[in-house]
Amino acid sequence: MMLNNDSTELAKFITGTVQHEVAEASNITDYREPLVAFVEADDPRFADLRRVAQPTHMMPDDLLPGAHSVISFFLPFDYWVVEANAQDREEVAREWAEAYVETNHLIERITKHLIESLADQGIRAAAEPPTHNFDPISLVSHWSHKSIAVIAGLGSFGLHHMIITDSGCAGRFGSVVIDADLPISAAKPKERCLYFHDGSCLECILRCPVDALDENDPIDRQRCYRRLRSVAKRYEHLDLVEVCGKCAIGPCSFESAVQ
Numbered sequence: 739m740m741l742n743n744d745s746t747e748l749a750k751f752i753t754g755t756v757q758h759e760v761a762e763a764s765n766i767t768d769y770r771e772p773l774v775a776f777v778e779a780d781d782p783r784f785a786d787l788r789r790v791a792q793p794t795h796m797m798p799d800d801l802l803p804g805a806h807s808v809i810s811f812f813l814p815f816d817y818w819v820v821e822a823n824a825q826d827r828e829e830v831a832r833e834w835a836e837a838y839v840e841t842n843h844l845i846e847r848i849t850k851h852l853i854e855s856l857a858d859q860g861i862r863a864a865a866e867p868p869t870h871n872f873d874p875i876s877l878v879s880h881w882s883h884k885s886i887a888v889i890a891g892l893g894s895f896g897l898h899h900m901i902i903t904d905s906g907c908a909g910r911f912g913s914v915v916i917d918a919d920l921p922i923s924a925a926k927p928k929e930r931c932l933y934f935h936d937g938s939c940l941e942c943i944l945r946c947p948v949d950a951l952d953e954n955d956p957i958d959r960q961r962c963y964r965r966l967r968s969v970a971k972r973y974e975h976l977d978l979v980e981v982c983g984k985c986a987i988g989p990c991s992f993e994s995a996v997q
């Protein structure tokens with residue numbers, strides 16, 4: 739498909755590519771409808787992110803000099819994937835572990851396809867891997883797909899430090915930086931976590947098997963990561979599967995918890 743300079747056509751092409759790759763994936767995992775959003779590369783919230791929360795976080799221009807826009811997308815798992823992981827309080831379901839591995843590969847395919855097909859149209863694009871792009875000591879990411887999703891208006895942080903979209907938090911995020919303009923629809927900030935809305939939910943805290951979450955403190959990243967590492971040992975035959983997701987089982991799994 740040849741693209742012209744119309745940013746609306748380009749947006750349609752990008753969204754269509756993500757949807758097509760998900761529909762064609764021959765994964766065990768099933769997905770609900772992907773979400774795609776765009777944000778300007780010079781949005782001041784990128785600088786705020788580095789200044790306030792993650793001083794080592796890259797700017798879009800660090801990833802792609804001359805960046806104009808950032809694409810953020812979310813691939814929400816189908817209901818049965820989450821339901822499988824809800825069966826046991828501690829044991830991580832094989833379905834959830836497989837979903838993590840398969841979806842990371844799917845995100846890599848989507849990203850590669852976007853970069854190559856946009857290059858055919860003279861548009862440069864760049865991306866970071868879907869996972870393990872964090873500092874091994876601090877466990878803080880230098881390109882957080884989750885934070886990008888918030889800036890792009892796809893979702894908002896929940897008490898569990900995951901991102902809740904309008905299709906919930908159970909799924910995975912990817913992002914791509916490009917040097918072309920895209921139509922930006924400034925999404926209004928929206929609360930999707932019941933705890934932050936009216937204090938009426940603590941489900942994720944109660945479900946965390948290692949007490950890594952607390953109402954009054956930031957997530958205990960080291961404690962959470964030890965748990966992920968221990969799960970990875972159990973599923974090492976699948977790949978590097980540092981997963982848990984017990985905090986993603988609750989009223990915000992499949993939709994915003996605030997209606």
Ligand code: SF4
Nearest residue numbers: 896931932939942988
């Ligand atoms: S489980 Fe409840 S408190 Fe935790 S993030 Fe979801 S809505 Fe918020």
Ligand code: SF4
Nearest residue numbers: 946962982983984985
């Ligand atoms: S991923 Fe698991 S260990 Fe980490 S905060 Fe969530 S429930 Fe706790």
